[in-house]
Amino acid sequence: MQKLMRGTMPPLEDDELFPSTPGKVKLERALPISRQLQRCFASTSTTFLWALFFIALTASYLSFQTFVDTGSRYFSASWGGIQWEKQVRNSAQFHRSGGMSVLVTGAAGFVGTHVSLALRKRGDGVVGIDNFNNYYDPSLKKARKTLLNGHGVFVVEGDVNDARILAKLFDIVAFSHVMHFAAQAGVRYAMENPHSYVHSNVAGLVNLLEACKSANPQPAFVWASSSSVYGLNDKVPFTESDRTDQPASLYAATKKAGEEITHTYNHIYGLSITGLRFFTVYGPWGRPDMAYFFFTRNILQGKPITIYRGKNRVELARDFTYIDDVVKGCLGALDTAEKSTGSGGKKRGPAPYRIYNLGNTQPETVPTLVRILEKYLKVKAKKNVVDMPGNGDVPFTHANITLARRELGYKPTTDLQTGLKKFVRWYLSYYGYNHGNPVN
Numbered sequence: 001m002q003k004l005m006r007g008t009m010p011p012l013e014d015d016e017l018f019p020s021t022p023g024k025v026k027l028e029r030a031l032p033i034s035r036q037l038q039r040c041f042a043s044t045s046t047t048f049l050w051a052l053f054f055i056a057l058t059a060s061y062l063s064f065q066t067f068v069d070t071g072s073r074y075f076s077a078s079w080g081g082i083q084w085e086k087q088v089r090n091s092a093q094f095h096r097s098g099g100m101s102v103l104v105t106g107a108a109g110f111v112g113t114h115v116s117l118a119l120r121k122r123g124d125g126v127v128g129i130d131n132f133n134n135y136y137d138p139s140l141k142k143a144r145k146t147l148l149n150g151h152g153v154f155v156v157e158g159d160v161n162d163a164r165i166l167a168k169l170f171d172i173v174a175f176s177h178v179m180h181f182a183a184q185a186g187v188r189y190a191m192e193n194p195h196s197y198v199h200s201n202v203a204g205l206v207n208l209l210e211a212c213k214s215a216n217p218q219p220a221f222v223w224a225s226s227s228s229v230y231g232l233n234d235k236v237p238f239t240e241s242d243r244t245d246q247p248a249s250l251y252a253a254t255k256k257a258g259e260e261i262t263h264t265y266n267h268i269y270g271l272s273i274t275g276l277r278f279f280t281v282y283g284p285w286g287r288p289d290m291a292y293f294f295f296t297r298n299i300l301q302g303k304p305i306t307i308y309r310g311k312n313r314v315e316l317a318r319d320f321t322y323i324d325d326v327v328k329g330c331l332g333a334l335d336t337a338e339k340s341t342g343s344g345g346k347k348r349g350p351a352p353y354r355i356y357n358l359g360n361t362q363p364e365t366v367p368t369l370v371r372i373l374e375k376y377l378k379v380k381a382k383k384n385v386v387d388m389p390g391n392g393d394v395p396f397t398h399a400n401i402t403l404a405r406r407e408l409g410y411k412p413t414t415d416l417q418t419g420l421k422k423f424v425r426w427y428l429s430y431y432g433y434n435h436g437n438p439v440n
């Protein structure tokens with residue numbers, strides 16, 4: 001402030017008030033008393049005007065500062081404060097002996113919501129964080145948040161790229177586990193918005209790992225990788241040790257990068273890491289960007305759906321996995337995760353690094369998926385069958401789940417018929433038949 005005033009208006013020196021032009025000086029000195037008084041008055045009023053100018057400048061500077069302060073408080077108002085900290089603490093509290101305190105990122109997402117609810121229902125403490133971005137309808141995410149709130153899970157509005165909010169959360173709660181779902185999902189959208197994948201799946205992941213490695217105690221870290229890392233691998237079923245160095249999409253490449261990045265944090269800092277490769281997870285409260293979801297909407301609205309087919313007219317297939325089965329796999333991963341070994345950002349000993357497939361081991365074709373939907377919706381789909389565009393898709397996925405079965409106790413029990421029946425029931429109760437606004 002002082003700097004600004006000095007820079008704007010240096011103090012006036014005597015010789016500036018009385019210019020050094022010899023003739024003028026003489027003239028001043030020759031002036032009568034009355035004129036000199038008049039001059040003096042004139043210079044006083046100039047000083048007065050300058051003083052006014054300074055006051056005005058100071059006042060506007062101060063009010064600008066207040067505006068900036070208020071503004072920054074306003075923009076960060078979604079988190080912070082005593083009440084907010086209390087909510088975080090309460091939500092993190094577990095209610096069973098040997099319970100865990102879990103930070104769930106992407107908690108208002110599809111899998112994040114289901115896992116948070118399951119943890120809470122069995123008495124674990126859960127704090128959610130979600131940035132509620134508009135990749136798909138944020139009102140669905142808000143509805144999931146309301147559901148979570150109703151079960152005592154507090155969801156913080158924030159981004160995993162924000163180091164300040166993560167530091168604050170770890171400051172308030174000694175999380176035993178981090179369950180990381182926050183990511184840019186979707187295979188084909190990577191061609192439209194490649195940077196969002198790097199931002200969330202690479203930069204966001206690193207930011208979160210930095211917070212975890214510095215936390216004391218360090219939490220065990222479990223996170224969502226993807227079946228897409230198998231890329232062009234055509235050895236079936238896909239086994240964890242199969243090659244994953246041929247991704248077919250940028251999405252897959254960022255998930256693969258995540259597997260390598262988490263490995264370095266395990267190696268250098270002693271973070272306990274478990275990566276879960278999800279296979280096309282579906283079910284109630286699902287993601288509207290996925291085929292089973294928007295096929296349902298289009299069929300109900302009488303709009304056509306596009307079914308891709310592979311080379312030589314081969315039908316595409318996915319190892320569609322029902323949400324409840326995946327939730328059990330996630331809980332199994334959390335329950336069996338050994339502790340991280342580092343403290344104060346330093347590794348104290350080797351920590352586990354694990355990767356598991358969470359699939360269904362019963363691949364079904366996309367036309368079969370459509371037939372089941374038609375049956376439960378009681379509406380015939382208008383189908384356009386086209387060759388699969390070169391947009392990052394792979395022709396099929398099929399999980400070998402031996403490892404997860406043995407080490408996590410993972411045992412999927414829901415076939416596509418049963419799972420889609422439950423999805424359709426939820427969809428109709430949430431959107432009604434026309435998919436206008438949610439019915440509730």
Ligand SMILES: O=C(O)[C@H]1O[C@H](OP(=O)(O)OP(=O)(O)OC[C@H]2O[C@@H](n3ccc(=O)[nH]c3=O)[C@H](O)[C@@H]2O)[C@H](O)[C@@H](O)[C@@H]1O
Nearest residue numbers: 185186187226227228278279280290291306307308316393
């Ligand atoms: O398991 C995974 O790794 C991935 O599963 C899904 O990706 P995807 O299997 O491509 O799921 P959908 O986008 O729902 O597509 C399912 C099938 O429907 C096909 N499809 C999709 C869209 C469409 O208009 N028509 C069509 O035939 C796709 O080619 C694919 O075979 C998720 O979207 C990814 O986030 C996740 O990581």
